[in-house]
Structures are given as structure tokens and as C-alpha cells.
Amino acid sequence: MVRISSAPAALALGVGFGISAVLGIGFLTATRVEKRRQQLLTSGAAQAKAEHIAFLARLDHEMKNPLTAIRAALAAHGIEGSPHLQVADTQATRLGSLVGDLRKLSDLQSRPLESEPVDLGQTVGDAVQAVQTYLDQLGSKRHFAVHFPTVPWRIPPVLGDADLLYLAVFNLLANAAKFTNDGDSVEVRAGEAEGWVWLEVADTGVGIPDADLPQVWDELARAANARGIAGSGLGLPLVKVVAERHGGRVALRSREGEGTAVRIDLPACRPALVRPTSG
Incomplete structure (x- = not known):
């Protein structure tokens, strides 16, 4: 004792x-x-x-x-x-x-990056499973929906560090789970355009007040309506660092009381395929 x-x-x-x-x-x-x-x-x-x-x-x-x-x-x-x-x-x-x-x-921000083709569909699948397992342990539940187009062709891979890209995706999903309630929905969708692959994680959570939107990517920044929710304010800055180190970019849309959508754009491994058109 x-x-x-x-x-x-x-x-x-x-x-x-x-x-x-x-x-x-x-x-x-x-x-x-x-x-x-x-x-x-x-x-x-x-x-x-x-x-x-x-x-x-x-x-x-x-x-x-x-x-x-x-x-x-x-x-x-x-x-x-x-x-x-x-x-x-x-x-x-x-x-x-x-x-x-x-x-x-x-x-x-300083570690060397591995460089290999990364299948974001597989990365998302692994991250969703990890977040669901964690939520199950807490006795909580979210409805995850993942949509990766497969026709007329699949989303191309991106060139990068598989571990860091997983970390970024996991943080987005964990954030979405953190700021939603039991039974809420989280959607993951992806697409490609003009040599870029984009990935978006959207939720039906508490959303972010308009006044806090300019600071969402700042280290240690937390929205006024998130003060009672555990967190460090480093999740989104981490996602931004990973995206930018891969030559990508980030964006966020949010409405307080409705939800949030966070998007990452990353350079595709190969040019987007173009289907020939008949004359």
C-alpha cells in the first residue's frame, strides 16, 4: 500500500x-x-x-x-x-x-521520407479498422462509409511514405470520431483530377465556429466549442505537415452544429487516364 x-x-x-x-x-x-x-x-x-x-x-x-x-x-x-x-x-x-x-x-518536419507507391484505399481501410477497434473498446459506435471510385478506373496510388500517410489518415478519422457522438456518421471519399488524388473525411459532428476557422491548422489551436473534449490541438497541424512534405495541400470546410470535412490533395503516381472518345 x-x-x-x-x-x-x-x-x-x-x-x-x-x-x-x-x-x-x-x-x-x-x-x-x-x-x-x-x-x-x-x-x-x-x-x-x-x-x-x-x-x-x-x-x-x-x-x-x-x-x-x-x-x-x-x-x-x-x-x-x-x-x-x-x-x-x-x-x-x-x-x-x-x-x-x-x-x-x-x-x-525533418525526418527523411520513404518513397514508394501507396494505395490510399488500403491505407484508409487499415485506419478505419483501427479507429473502429478503439471505439469498440470504449463501447461507442460510428457509422463509417468509404467510397473510392473503381470505374472507369481505380484511384491511382500516390508516391510517398506509407507510414506517414497512414498517420495522417488515422488522425483525420480519429478527429472525426472524437468530435462526433455515438451513432453519428463519418464518410471517407476520394477522387482524382489533373494529376492529383484527393481524399476527404467528413463527419456529422459539432463543427467549428466561424471565428475559429482561420486557426485550425495552427499548433495547439482548439475551437471554442472543443474545450471540454480531450485533445492537444496538434492533430490537424500534423496532417498538414505530412501533406505538405509530400508536395500536397490541405483544406477544411465546417459549419458549427452540422459537421466538418477535411481534404488532402496529393500528387498522383501517374497521369490520370483518359478514355479515348470515338469520332
């Missing part, structure tokens, strides 16, 4: 330190990332990207040590029987996950 100190002063000091430190780190993280992003908007694109990658890596390093110390202190003190320390432990775990996501985002 974990022993908990009964000294009121020591407990109060531990609770105050744990909660204040965790909340303070969370506030500073969001503030510093946004401040740095605004500063880099005035720099050249290439320099800004390199500096931002370095900043994320440095932030990961600076956050890791104090978080490790806080979690070690909480573990040594023991959190059983103390709701305040349990809150601090939960928030420390959440911030640890946030730091991990920031590290992942930094790595995605």
Missing part, C-alpha cells in the same frame, strides 16, 4: 507545487509556441521552417526535465487518497503526452 504523509503543511506544499507547476508549464507551452509562431511569420519561409523545427526540439528538451521531476515527486509522495494530487498527476500525464506530440511534429 502507498503511504501518504499526514503532515498538513507538507501535503499542502506538495499539492500546491504539483498543481501550480503543471498548470504553469501548460500555460507557458501554449503561450511560447504561439508567440514563436507569430515571430516566424515575418521571416523567410525556409528560414522560418528551420527555426520552428529547432524551436520545437528545444521546447521538448526544456519541458522534459521539469515534467520528469514533477512526476517523480508525485510518485514518491503517493497520490492515493488525495484528489488534488491525482488531478496534478493526470495533468502531468496530459502534458507529457503533449510534449510527445510536439516532438513527433518536430520529427515529421
Whole structure:
């Protein structure tokens, strides 16, 4: 059994330190990332990207040590029987996950890409199955519908890193599941046009307020109506990084209270086929 100190002063000091430190780190993280992003908007694109990658890596390093110390202190003190320390432990775990996501985002912007033909239909199928399995474990359900045209020809593959493209698709589906309710619908559709393959994930979820739409691709940005839903605000930025590293682009449409559709456009592996017409 974990022993908990009964000294009121020591407990109060531990609770105050744990909660204040965790909340303070969370506030500073969001503030510093946004401040740095605004500063880099005035720099050249290439320099800004390199500096931002370095900043994320440095932030990961600076956050890791104090978080490790806080979690070690909480573990040594023991959190059983103390709701305040349990809150601090939960928030420390959440911030640890946030730091991990920031590290992942930094790595995605600089890691070498594999290059092979990727079947997006297979990628979507694998990601849908993974999200459905997760929802089943939670006892929740969404109605997934996937439409990839097969006539007059199939969607061509895209050239890229299969693991990163899966990560992007999985994030889109997980986001759609997160911001919808039990029994809601999620549609995945695809097509090709003028050498591009496009993939769109649409849902019947809470949607995004108009005022928040300009910030949806910003790191740590969260819509006003999503504050009560767990998340880091890094899912869509991650999708954007993956798409752009493959020479692609992203777009989003949303109506609050109706749903959201997120689209990725990627260069096709081969030119679109053209059926000969009879004279």
C-alpha cells in the first residue's frame, strides 16, 4: 500500500507545487509556441521552417526535465487518497503526452521520407479498422462509409511514405470520431483530377465556429466549442505537415452544429487516364 504523509503543511506544499507547476508549464507551452509562431511569420519561409523545427526540439528538451521531476515527486509522495494530487498527476500525464506530440511534429518536419507507391484505399481501410477497434473498446459506435471510385478506373496510388500517410489518415478519422457522438456518421471519399488524388473525411459532428476557422491548422489551436473534449490541438497541424512534405495541400470546410470535412490533395503516381472518345 502507498503511504501518504499526514503532515498538513507538507501535503499542502506538495499539492500546491504539483498543481501550480503543471498548470504553469501548460500555460507557458501554449503561450511560447504561439508567440514563436507569430515571430516566424515575418521571416523567410525556409528560414522560418528551420527555426520552428529547432524551436520545437528545444521546447521538448526544456519541458522534459521539469515534467520528469514533477512526476517523480508525485510518485514518491503517493497520490492515493488525495484528489488534488491525482488531478496534478493526470495533468502531468496530459502534458507529457503533449510534449510527445510536439516532438513527433518536430520529427515529421525533418525526418527523411520513404518513397514508394501507396494505395490510399488500403491505407484508409487499415485506419478505419483501427479507429473502429478503439471505439469498440470504449463501447461507442460510428457509422463509417468509404467510397473510392473503381470505374472507369481505380484511384491511382500516390508516391510517398506509407507510414506517414497512414498517420495522417488515422488522425483525420480519429478527429472525426472524437468530435462526433455515438451513432453519428463519418464518410471517407476520394477522387482524382489533373494529376492529383484527393481524399476527404467528413463527419456529422459539432463543427467549428466561424471565428475559429482561420486557426485550425495552427499548433495547439482548439475551437471554442472543443474545450471540454480531450485533445492537444496538434492533430490537424500534423496532417498538414505530412501533406505538405509530400508536395500536397490541405483544406477544411465546417459549419458549427452540422459537421466538418477535411481534404488532402496529393500528387498522383501517374497521369490520370483518359478514355479515348470515338469520332
